[in-house]
Amino acid sequence: MSPETPESKPSVLFVCVHNAGRSQMAAAYLNHLSNGRIEVRSAGSEPAEKVNPAAVEAMLEEGIDIRDETPKILTTQAVKDSDVVITMGCGDTCPIFPGKRYEDWELEDPAGKGVDSVRPIRDEIKGRIERLIAELLPAGV
Numbered sequence: 001m002s003p004e005t006p007e008s009k010p011s012v013l014f015v016c017v018h019n020a021g022r023s024q025m026a027a028a029y030l031n032h033l034s035n036g037r038i039e040v041r042s043a044g045s046e047p048a049e050k051v052n053p054a055a056v057e058a059m060l061e062e063g064i065d066i067r068d069e070t071p072k073i074l075t076t077q078a079v080k081d082s083d084v085v086i087t088m089g090c091g092d093t094c095p096i097f098p099g100k101r102y103e104d105w106e107l108e109d110p111a112g113k114g115v116d117s118v119r120p121i122r123d124e125i126k127g128r129i130e131r132l133i134a135e136l137l138p139a140g141v
Contacts, residue, residue, distance in 0.1 A: 009037060009038060009039045010038050010039070010083050010084065010136040010137070011038065011039035011040075011041070011081060011082045011083045011084070012030060012038055012039070012040055012041070012082060012083065012084045012085075012086065012132070012136070013041040013042070013043065013078055013079060013081075013082035013084070013085045013086070014026040014027050014030075014040075014041070014042040014043075014086050014088065015042070015043055015044065015045070015074055015085065015086065015087045015088065015094055016044055016087070016088035016109075017044050017045050017046050018044050018046060018047060018048040018071060018111065019042055019043055019044025019047045019048065019071035019072055019074075020044070020047070020048035020050065020051050020052045020055070020071050020111070021051070021052040021054075021055045021109065021110040021111060021118075021121075022055075022088040022105075022107050022109070022110065022121065022125065023042040023043070023044065023088055024042055024051050024052075024055055024066055024069050024071070025055050025058070025059055025066070025121075025122055025125050026042070026086070026088070026105075026125050026128075026129060027040045027041070027042035027069075028059055028064045028066045028069070029062075029064070029125060029126050029129040030129050030132070030133070032064050033126075033129055033130065033133055034133050034136075034137065037137055038133070038136055038137065039082075041078050041081070041082060042072065043072045043073060043074035043075065043078050044071055044072070044073065044074055045073075045074050045094075047071035047072055047073050048071045049071070050070070050071070051066055051067070051069050051070070051071065052110055052111060052118075054110060054113055054114055054115045054117070054118040055110055055118055055122070057115045057118075058115050058118040058119050058121075058122045059122065061115075061119075062122070062126075074094065076095050079094060079095045079097060079100070080097060082100065083100065083101060084100070084101045084102075084103070084132075084136070085100055085101070085102050085103075086102075086103045086104075086105055086132075087102070087103070087104045087105070088104075088105050088107050105125075105128060107121055107124060107125065108120075108121050
């Protein structure tokens with residue numbers, strides 16, 4: 001069997017305004033749980049200076065380190081390069097292209113919350129990521 005090329009991998013872009021909490025946690029889970037079988041991007045329309053410390057702490061509890069991640073600006077190219085675009089509160093600021101799959105995940109914003117309040121958001125994201133992986137990588141693939 002030949003190794004997967006970037007073209008053969010499904011690609012997912014997570015977008016939220018600051019790219020500091022929900023989208024970072026979602027991207028980290030997708031990278032981790034798909035074992036690199038899905039190309040993952042995340043971005044924001046108004047990126048923050050750094051990833052939310054409570055999100056970092058919540059993910060460390062799961063054994064996933066996002067301390068070195070940096071919020072990134074949403075680009076039209078990132079949307080064009082993705083098969084699935086998942087917005088988390090900025091649906092109106094994301095470019096729309098035919099042939100892409102778009103989803104909007106209604107998730108509470110972790111900004112300004114402590115880790116106790118971020119854990120349920122993290123856990124909801126994990127469940128959604130597990131379902132997304134099952135859709136994008138059917139068993140036996």
